[in-house]
Amino acid sequence: MKTHKFILSGGGTGGHIYPAIAIADALKAKYPQAEFLFVGSQDRMEMQKVPQAGYKIKGLWIAGIQRKLTWSNLMFPFKLISSLFKSARIIKKFKPDVVIGTGGFASGPLLEMATRYHVPALIQEQNSFAGITNKLLSKKVQKICVAYDGMQQFFPEEKIVKTGNPVRLDLLKTEENREAGLAKFNLDPNKKTLLILGGSLGARAINRLIDRELQFILDQDLQVIWQCGQLYYEEYKVHNAKEHVQVLAFIDTMNLAYAAADVIISRAGAGSVSELALVGKPVIFIPSPNVAEDHQTKNAEAIVAKNAAVLLREGELETHFEPEFKKLIDDQNRQNELGANIKKLALPLATQRIVREVESLLKLSKQDLE
Ligand SMILES: CC(=O)N[C@H]1[C@@H](OP(=O)(O)OP(=O)(O)OC[C@H]2O[C@@H](n3ccc(=O)[nH]c3=O)[C@H](O)[C@@H]2O)O[C@H](CO)[C@@H](O)[C@@H]1O
Structure with a gap:
C-alpha cells in the first residue's frame, strides 16, 4: 500500500496549532505508516509545541502585519518572498499527497505554493469570523472545513463542509x-x-x-x-x-x-x-x-x-x-x-469528519486539479 504524506501548516497561537495536531493524530491513528511534516512560523510557539507532540516541523520567516509602521512591517515583502521560496522547496522535497492549513500566517505561503504545484489542499477555519490567511486561500483550495453556519459570506459555498473544530482526543x-x-x-x-x-x-x-x-x-x-x-x-x-x-x-x-x-x-x-x-x-x-x-x-x-x-x-x-x-x-x-x-454542544466527531474530507482529496487525480 502507498505511504501517504501530509503537510500540516498553521500557527502563531495555540488556536491554530492544536487543531493541526488533532488532525495529524487522527490521520496517524488511521494510517500508521503515513509521514507528516508541519510548517510553522520560525519564531512562534509551534516550534516547541509541535515537536513535543511528536512531529517534525520546519519554520518559515513570516509574521503578520501590524497596524503601525514598524521595522517588521517594512521587512514583510522580503519575508513573504523568502517564505514562498522555502515553501516551494519543502513541497518539492517532501512531495505531500495533501496539505492541510489551520490558519495563521505560515499556512499562507505554504498552501499558496502547494496549490500552484497542484497538490490537493484543505483549510480548517476555527472561528465564526474568517481569518485573512484563510480568506485569501479559500479561492485556491479544494475543501474548507468550518465549525459555524453562515461561512459562505467568506468562502465559496460549494467548498464548505461543516465539521466542527478538531480537538485532541x-x-x-x-x-x-x-x-x-x-x-x-x-x-x-x-x-x-x-x-x-x-x-x-x-x-x-x-x-x-x-x-x-x-x-x-x-x-x-x-x-x-x-x-x-x-x-x-x-x-x-x-x-x-x-x-x-x-x-x-x-x-x-x-x-x-x-x-x-x-x-x-x-x-x-x-x-x-x-x-x-x-x-x-x-x-x-x-x-x-x-x-x-x-x-x-x-x-x-x-x-x-x-x-x-x-x-x-x-x-x-x-x-x-x-x-x-x-x-x-x-x-x-x-x-x-x-x-x-x-x-450537549460538543462535537466529538469533528476530527473524524475532517479526516474523511482529507481522504476524499487523496482520491483526486492530477487532472482534477489542473
Ligand atoms: C487573542 C487571540 O488572538 N485569540 C485567538 C486565538 O486564541 P488561542 O490561541 O487562545 O486559541 P483557542 O482558544 O482557540 O485554543 C487554545 C488552545 O491552546 C491550548 N492551551 C491553552 C493554554 C495552555 O496553557 N495550554 C494549552 O495547551 C488549549 O487547550 C487550546 O487547544 O485563536 C483562536 C482560534 O483561531 C481564536 O478564536 C482566538 O480569538
Missing part, C-alpha cells in the same frame, strides 16, 4: 483522568479546584482580575490552577508562594488540567470553547474584546443562549465578578446544570 477522557490530574498538579482531593485559562498566550485582563480577587477566591475554600501565559509569568509567579495556588505560564497537559478542575474561568477562543464543551464542566467565560469582529464574545454568547455557561464581559468584572462567582460556587445544582448543558 486525549481530552475526551476527563472522568478516567481525574485522579491522574489531581496527582499531576499535587491537588488536595478534599477541595474543589478552580482552573483559570487565559488562552494560549495568556490574558492580561483575566490576570489582573485574579491578582485582585485571589483572596476572595481562596475564601470560597477553593484551590487554584492559574495559567497566566508566558508573557505574564514573571509578574504573577509571586502568588506561587500562597498555599493552594499554582501559577503556570503554560499547561502542556490540558487533558489532566481539565480532568482535575471542578469550575473553570476561560477566554472564549474557538478551540477553548470546543474543548470546554467536550469536558462538560461549569465555565465562566471572559471573552477577549480585542479580536476581529469581537468573535470571542459571539462564541460565548452562543453558549450562554443555551443556558450552558456564565458570561462576564471585561467591562463588568469590577462590579459583577464577586457576586456572579459566589452565586455559582454556592450552587452545586447550577454547576451540574451548566456542565451537562455545555456537554
Whole structure:
C-alpha cells in the first residue's frame, strides 16, 4: 500500500496549532505508516509545541502585519518572498499527497505554493469570523472545513463542509483522568479546584482580575490552577508562594488540567470553547474584546443562549465578578446544570469528519486539479 504524506501548516497561537495536531493524530491513528511534516512560523510557539507532540516541523520567516509602521512591517515583502521560496522547496522535497492549513500566517505561503504545484489542499477555519490567511486561500483550495453556519459570506459555498473544530482526543477522557490530574498538579482531593485559562498566550485582563480577587477566591475554600501565559509569568509567579495556588505560564497537559478542575474561568477562543464543551464542566467565560469582529464574545454568547455557561464581559468584572462567582460556587445544582448543558454542544466527531474530507482529496487525480 502507498505511504501517504501530509503537510500540516498553521500557527502563531495555540488556536491554530492544536487543531493541526488533532488532525495529524487522527490521520496517524488511521494510517500508521503515513509521514507528516508541519510548517510553522520560525519564531512562534509551534516550534516547541509541535515537536513535543511528536512531529517534525520546519519554520518559515513570516509574521503578520501590524497596524503601525514598524521595522517588521517594512521587512514583510522580503519575508513573504523568502517564505514562498522555502515553501516551494519543502513541497518539492517532501512531495505531500495533501496539505492541510489551520490558519495563521505560515499556512499562507505554504498552501499558496502547494496549490500552484497542484497538490490537493484543505483549510480548517476555527472561528465564526474568517481569518485573512484563510480568506485569501479559500479561492485556491479544494475543501474548507468550518465549525459555524453562515461561512459562505467568506468562502465559496460549494467548498464548505461543516465539521466542527478538531480537538485532541486525549481530552475526551476527563472522568478516567481525574485522579491522574489531581496527582499531576499535587491537588488536595478534599477541595474543589478552580482552573483559570487565559488562552494560549495568556490574558492580561483575566490576570489582573485574579491578582485582585485571589483572596476572595481562596475564601470560597477553593484551590487554584492559574495559567497566566508566558508573557505574564514573571509578574504573577509571586502568588506561587500562597498555599493552594499554582501559577503556570503554560499547561502542556490540558487533558489532566481539565480532568482535575471542578469550575473553570476561560477566554472564549474557538478551540477553548470546543474543548470546554467536550469536558462538560461549569465555565465562566471572559471573552477577549480585542479580536476581529469581537468573535470571542459571539462564541460565548452562543453558549450562554443555551443556558450552558456564565458570561462576564471585561467591562463588568469590577462590579459583577464577586457576586456572579459566589452565586455559582454556592450552587452545586447550577454547576451540574451548566456542565451537562455545555456537554450537549460538543462535537466529538469533528476530527473524524475532517479526516474523511482529507481522504476524499487523496482520491483526486492530477487532472482534477489542473
Ligand atoms: C487573542 C487571540 O488572538 N485569540 C485567538 C486565538 O486564541 P488561542 O490561541 O487562545 O486559541 P483557542 O482558544 O482557540 O485554543 C487554545 C488552545 O491552546 C491550548 N492551551 C491553552 C493554554 C495552555 O496553557 N495550554 C494549552 O495547551 C488549549 O487547550 C487550546 O487547544 O485563536 C483562536 C482560534 O483561531 C481564536 O478564536 C482566538 O480569538
